[in-house]
Amino acid sequence: MQEYQRKQLLERVKREGATVGTAIPEQVDVQGETIDLRSFVFEIKRRETVPAGERERVERAKRNLRRERRKRRRRLESESISYQEGERLAEAIVGIDRALEALESLGPTDIESEKQAKEAADQKRWMSFLRQALGHEDHDGGPRGSHGGDR
Known part of the structure; x- marks a missing residue:
């Protein structure tokens, strides 16, 4: 060659x-x-x-x-x-x-990161639900304004 x-x-x-x-x-x-x-x-x-x-x-x-x-x-x-x-x-x-x-x-390692991301999103949704259920947050995600600021 x-x-x-x-x-x-x-x-x-x-x-x-x-x-x-x-x-x-x-x-x-x-x-x-x-x-x-x-x-x-x-x-x-x-x-x-x-x-x-x-x-x-x-x-x-x-x-x-x-x-x-x-x-x-x-x-x-x-x-x-x-x-x-x-x-x-x-x-x-x-x-x-x-x-x-x-x-x-x-991307076999992406499977693990995808699983972690899903778990983090699930945990975030759960915490948001708990805050709403316990009255620490209104439905649109912000703090409630009806307490007159004396928290």
């Missing part, structure tokens, strides 16, 4: 929006193990949330995909390979990036 071809492929891999329109690879070899990547991503994405038991599996998959991406990128940057092999590597890297974007968009 010529050096200018290598630079073109590396630019393609680094390009913002390179994953737009890119399909997630059907399978990818990660550390000697073949993963059915597309079916794994779609299986996880079709759920509303990632179940607690699946979070570690998703996080492990993301770590392995990042590791594999770095390995392939180093190979593209430094090894003496044919242009066709370089194209295959670049395509695989962009496909891995697409899968990582899909998995990152799940």
Whole structure:
């Protein structure tokens, strides 16, 4: 592969929006193990949330995909390979990036923050209800004015 071809492929891999329109690879070899990547991503994405038991599996998959991406990128940057092999590597890297974007968009940690936000909102509503029920606040949320200020 010529050096200018290598630079073109590396630019393609680094390009913002390179994953737009890119399909997630059907399978990818990660550390000697073949993963059915597309079916794994779609299986996880079709759920509303990632179940607690699946979070570690998703996080492990993301770590392995990042590791594999770095390995392939180093190979593209430094090894003496044919242009066709370089194209295959670049395509695989962009496909891995697409899968990582899909998995990152799940935001497994967002589930916890969403739960906390709901609990905080529930507690705020409960406290507001108690203030109203005990007569410490009128219905529009402000303090009652009928006490003549002698609280």
